[in-house]
Amino acid sequence: MSNSAYEAPAIELRIPSRDAVLYGDLLLPPTFEALVLFAHGSGSGRHSARNRQVARRLQHASIATLLLDLLTAGEEQADLQTGEYRFDIERLTLRLQDATLWAASQAQLQHAAMGYFGASTGSAAALIAAARLGNGILAVVSRGGRPDLAGNAVLDAITAPTLLIVGGADHGVVEINEEAHRRLRCKKSLAIVPGATHLFGEAGALDQVAELAAAWFSTYLTRLKHAP
Incomplete structure (x- = not known):
């Protein structure tokens, strides 16, 4: 059966992370060389229809995906009332790092080249974790992200090829991503989806995001892995 016709069943995981247990959904194609971990901020997680469309x-x-809830259920509930966790980038980053190291220790995943797909504030966590883990992360894609929250030192230091995707009508966020793109020193690209707003809810917008992400990861995770 070809991967193009295959819908991987989700394997629910519980991943230890310091003082929390993270829930994740792991989806494995029949054959794969790469694993992409999804990082989301508050209000979005492994059950997000948008993230699952990109994951499919x-x-x-032929890229495996691990969709994560980086906040616990209690933290999500508290954040709805207080907003105290949505910009806790360090918390999100440490948990993403823990999930990455856990995945790298699993027999079925340890051969896979790893990348990150970050959305909104989760993009900042993905960029910081990629900078900290160095050669452990080979590619990053940011959708409607806030790379400014990662800080200039991270943007200067990151080495993983990075694609920034932003909606053309996501005013303010477009300018943030344009500035981050100028700052990045790694292989990089900025893709602006015309007419799309922050959640890419417009007809065909998320399809464009998914195609851009698949092309980026296919280039820098699968082909690059076998380069001399």
Whole structure:
């Protein structure tokens, strides 16, 4: 059965992370060389229809995906009332790092080249974790992200090829991503989806995101892994 016709069943995981247990959904195509971990901020997680649409496209490109809830259920509830966790980038980053190290220790995943797909504030966590883990992360894609929250030192230091995707009508966030793109010293690209707003809810907008992400990861995770 070809991967293009295959819908991977989700394997629910519980991943230890310091003082928390993270829930994740792991989806494995029949064959894969790469694993992409999804990082989200408050209000979005492993059950997000948007993230799952992108994950399905990656699976069809023979890329495994791990969709994570970086906040616990209690933290999500508290954040709805107080907003105290949505910009806690360090908390999100440490948990993403823990999930990455856990995945790298699993027999079925340890051969896979790893990348990050970050959305909103989760993009900042993905960039910081990629900078900290160095050669452990080979590619990053940011959707509607806040790379400014990662800080200039991280943007200067990151080495993983990085694709920034932003909606053309996501005013303010476009300018943030343009400035981050100028700052990055790694292989990089900025893709602006015309007419799309922050959640890419417009017809065909998320399809473009998924195609862009699949092409980026296919280039820098699968092909690059075998380069001399």
